[in-house]
Amino acid sequence: MGKYSSKINKIRTFALSLIFIGFIIMYIGIFFRNAPLVMTFFMLLGLLSIIASTVVYFWIGMLSTKTVQVVCPNCQKTTKVLGRVDMCMYCNEPLTLDPSLTGKEFDEKYNRKNSKKADM
Ligand SMILES: [Zn+2]
Numbered sequence: 212m213g214k215y216s217s218k219i220n221k222i223r224t225f226a227l228s229l230i231f232i233g234f235i236i237m238y239i240g241i242f243f244r245n246a247p248l249v250m251t252f253f254m255l256l257g258l259l260s261i262i263a264s265t266v267v268y269f270w271i272g273m274l275s276t277k278t279v280q281v282v283c284p285n286c287q288k289t290t291k292v293l294g295r296v297d298m299c300m301y302c303n304e305p306l307t308l309d310p311s312l313t314g315k316e317f318d319e320k321y322n323r324k325n326s327k328k329a330d331m
Pocket residue numbers: 283284285286287288290299300301302303304
């Protein structure tokens with residue numbers, strides 16, 4: 212447990228870290244005040260990172276419309292399931308929408324194997 216987290220949460224963490232990375236890159240750029248070209252490069256790179264983060268946040272919004280709301284059998288909270296198997300957002304309980312997988316060990320590969328079926 213704890214090794215996996217809900218996919219939406221993972222993507223959200225990724226988007227958040229992109230913002231931080233963007234600001235760090237821009238901050239590094241300040242050290243190159245005497246070299247405007249280098250500074251501009253860092254500023255643009257940082258800006259790109261922040262733009263990418265916005266795109267990822269937008270993507271999360273798109274994904275959220277495709278999730279299925281279920282009540283977690285473990286913590287009784289309403290959580291979102293993305294794909295065939297996902298984790299509870301609150302307690303990381305493995306959840307599946309596919310009855311044939313119930314009881315099997317949680318494996319993120321179940322999602323990849325069926326990604327072509329567009330059941331995301
Ligand atoms: Zn739960």
